[in-house]
Amino acid sequence: MPEANKIEFPRVGVIGAGVMGVGVAQSLAQTGHEVIVVDISDDVLERARRELRQGIRTWMMLGKGAKIDAKAVTERIVFTTDYERLGAVDFVVENVTEKWALKQEVYARLEAVCRPEVVFAANTSAISITKIGAATRRPAQMVGMHFMNPVPMKPMVELIRAFHTSPETLATGQRFLAEMGKEAVVVNDWPGFVSNRVLMLTINEAVFLLQDQVASAVDVDRIFKGCFGHKMGPLETADLIGLDTILYSIEVLHESYNDSKYRPCPLLKKMVDAGLHGRKSGRGFYDYTSK
Incomplete structure (x- = not known):
């Protein structure tokens, strides 16, 4: 953990209080940063507070890094619906849903309150960082950061260089991630970047295997864990x-590349329509309601 007086970005805005936003906030607070988490409703923020407490408990049970003071970590995070609170932040990480219209609205609000020199980082799994930057008045200060879930446990981040990203902004992003204890791998800006151009195809094809009754969900996963050593x-x-x-991401890839290999599996669409979103909803390919 960096010493408090050596932190270059002491106050960080985190937009979006979903699973990724909470994970980013927790990881930042654990490394000594003050965090302001913004989302649209008090209900969402209350759920985020519960997820944060669970995330801290998980870290204390499983984390291999330095011990943390759970109370101090919690106290470093403020949850709010008020974008005006971001006027004093030194860096922003945006984590909203993979919907272009929502992201446009968020960046318009960020532009109105954040200082001109503040760098914006989009934590997106598929949307072009160049496209996001073009929707702001500071495209040179726009960078992509594709964090992995669960954020506190994952030591590596894809750092995406967009068309307009300046060398100074890229270096700033690397220093910011280093403060979080993350290793940055710099990649260029194409939808899906490296990890999700491969991962989303793999998941989508695995859903086709289930739809076509080639194997059960358990056996599909067993093969990847037993044959390839995947966790x-x-x-x-x-x-x-x-x-x-997953569906939003594969749809973005399908639209971006106009390539049929990214066509979303009908079973995936059906499950999303049914509200079977995985762990966060209690059911997906597995049932988590009794766990």
Whole structure:
């Protein structure tokens, strides 16, 4: 953990209080940063507070890093619906749903309250960072950060260089991630980047296997874990990420590349329509209601 007086970005805005936003906030607070988490409703923020408490408990049970003071971590995070609170932040990480219209609205609000020199980082799994940057008045200060879930446990982040991203902004992003104890791997901006151009295809094809009754969800995942040494199978991974997020991402890839290999599996669409979004809804390819 960096010493408090050596933190370059002491106050960080985190937009979106879903699974990823809460994970980013927790990871930042654990490394000594003050965090302001913004979302649209008090109900969402109350759920985020519960997820944060669970995330801290999980870290204390499983985390291999330095011990943390759970009370101090919690006290470093403020949950609010008020964008005006972001006027004093030194860096912003945006984590809203993979819907372009929502992201446009968020960045318009950020532009209105954040200082001109503040860098914006989009934590997106598929949407072009260049496209997001073009919707702001500071495209040179726009960078992508694709965090992995669960954020506090994952040591590596894809750092995405968009068309207009300046070398200074890229370096700023690397320093910011280093303060979080994360290793940055710099990649160029194409929808899906490296990880999700491969992962979303794998998950989508695994859902086709289930739809075509080639194997059960359990056996699909067993093969990936037993044959390839993966810690989780593709369908377990989908439940962890959220089936709605998987569908949004594969739809963005399909639209971006106009390539039929990214066509969403009909079963995936049906499950999302049914509200079976994975762990966060209690059911997906597996049932979590009794766990």
